[in-house]
Amino acid sequence: MMKFAKTTLILFALSCITASLAQASFKIPNYVYTVSQLRTAQQNAIDSNKSITFVYANKNTDCSLGTAASIDLFNGLKEHSIIVYAERNDWNNLPPIVKSGINSTEAGKYIPITVIVNSNLDSVICIIPYAETKQRRELIKQAQSQLSEN
Secondary structure (H helix, E strand, C coil): CHHHHHHHHHHHHHHHHHHHHHCCCCCCCCCCEEHHHHHHHHHHHHHCCCEEEEEECCCCCCCHHHHHHHHHHHHHHCCCEEEEEECHHHHHHCCHHHHHHHHCHHHCCCCCEEEEECCCCCCEEEEECCCCHHHHHHHHHHHHHHHHHC
């Protein structure tokens, strides 16, 4: 009887974990602009003398790794730049410099891909490809340092 209860408990726990991983989508924080709000985001960046960070991701993902990476990027860069969330449907409305950054070899193959540009949208400051947690946090720290210098 005790073995059955343990097995049942373990199976229940695994099903809960699986269900939570399957629902990995995330909400865009209220301090993050969308591509449709780019003019406002750019003006805010100019007024506050900050760069613009484009996080190219999929908020409706079922990948918990991508969700964690996107949230880390939002949280890690919100004090240092104006953040704009972009996804595949926004592609035609992205500035050419951001598209080039996303398509660069430096950006890697997996999302989220982050491209940080100056407020005039004419110079890339840095690109952060998708990375595992430890490496990603180091890349965010490096970006924070670069943004503090600008």
